[in-house]
Amino acid sequence: MNGESQGAVRYKLPFSRADLGEEEMAAVLDVLKNRVLALGPQTEEFERRVASYVGARHGVAVSSGTAALHLCVAAAHVGEGDEVITTPFSFVASANCLLYERARPVFVDIDPVSLNLDPARIESAIRPSTRAILVVHIFGQPADMDAILDIARRRRLLVLEDACEAIGAEYHGRRVGTFGRAGTFAFFPNKQMTSGEGGMIVTDDDNWARLFRSLRNQGRDAGDGWLQHSRLGYNYRMTEMSAALGRVQISRIEELLSRRNRVASWYSNRLKELDGLTLPQALPETRLTWFVYLVRLDAHFSRDRIRAHLEAAGIPTRDYFAPIHLQRFYRKQFGYEPGDFPITEKIAASTLALPFHGGMVEGEVELVCQTLRAAIQRG
Ligand SMILES: *Cc1c(COP(=O)(O)O)cnc(C)c1O
Secondary structure, three states: OOOOOOOOOOOOOOOOOOOOOHHHHHHHHHHHHHOOOEOOHHHHHHHHHHHHHHOOOEEEEEOOHHHHHHHHHHHOOOOOOOEEEEOOOOOOHHHHHHHHOOOEEEEOOEOOOOOOEOHHHOHHHOOOOEEEEEEEOHHHOOOOHHHHHHHHHHHOOEEEEEOOOOOOOEEOOEEOOOOOOEEEEEOOOOOOOOOOOOEEEEEOOHHHHHHHHHHOEOOOOOOOOOOOOOOOOOEOOOEHHHHHHHHHHHHOHHHHHHHHHHHHHHHHHHHOOOOOEEOOOOOOOEEOOOOOEEEEEOOOOOHHHHHHHHHHOOOOOEOOOOOHHHOHHHHHHHOOOOOOOHHHHHHHOOEEEEOOOOOOOHHHHHHHHHHHHHHHHOO
């Protein structure tokens, strides 16, 4: 996939790939022909479509999922001296957004089945300085929102949702991103849908939506002139080329999700016979949308050897995720050590993400599965 050196290895297939058609190409080309490259109608239309798809009042497009998260934290006035409860088993951006505003992430270990924040562990982590819970729906699997919202209501905490890996996912029939005060989506090319780079904040809060529009646009308020800045802002705008791409992708979202679903079932049907693997599965009363196809290896396997075997055979893999608390700068700043979040660490050591995207053909899945089977037999 883009963004990562492939070294000397020649892969037989990509780890992930954007699922694009002629309509996306035509839409981007139209923007270029029309010369409105920023702050235009594509962005507004993309925002309307995402908001309507997930069931939120407002959508605010930004330059990345990370920017979306940062603006949520800024809007919440979470800062120096404040603590926010979140998961260590995620992409680093879901905790970094707190550091941007000098707030302290307080990690809570995960549920070993959903791989999301374990609600039973949240309350003992709440202190007087706790302001919010930042929920991540990891790998497209919704977190246990009933339990989390109940704690948040009782303890008067704000809820923010990182749904960057979970567009279209549902919890008790409701789409993720709409449970907290605000939710974020990301559209990097490896996500369920893409705008190249890009992100979106959804919220029902009119004031927050206004604030997000100002913050992403150098702090300009709706009535401000080009050189008038009512507050400290950022340039987190989305380009019209990205918005045009995203607009087409969101209108195809159910098709994109079902193509990923089909690939996931090709994998599951082939791998279910293999001993020592835990396959991904949607939890009851949730709709999982496939971000990656990630298996877990029983402890007696050497993941490194299995990965090396697959690499040598031209099959790229990833070991999602390296626990956030063990990243060097988190250890240095907060004193985290191996062993602090044992469930996260145990699971992180067992995961193997296989090549996965909606355009995969059955023969490619078969090749990956055959190679994995051989790798496992060798231990
Ligand atoms: C991808 C991702 C992000 C960040 O999105 P970018 O668009 O890459 O900035 C944040 N959180 C999670 C859980 C993600 O997977």
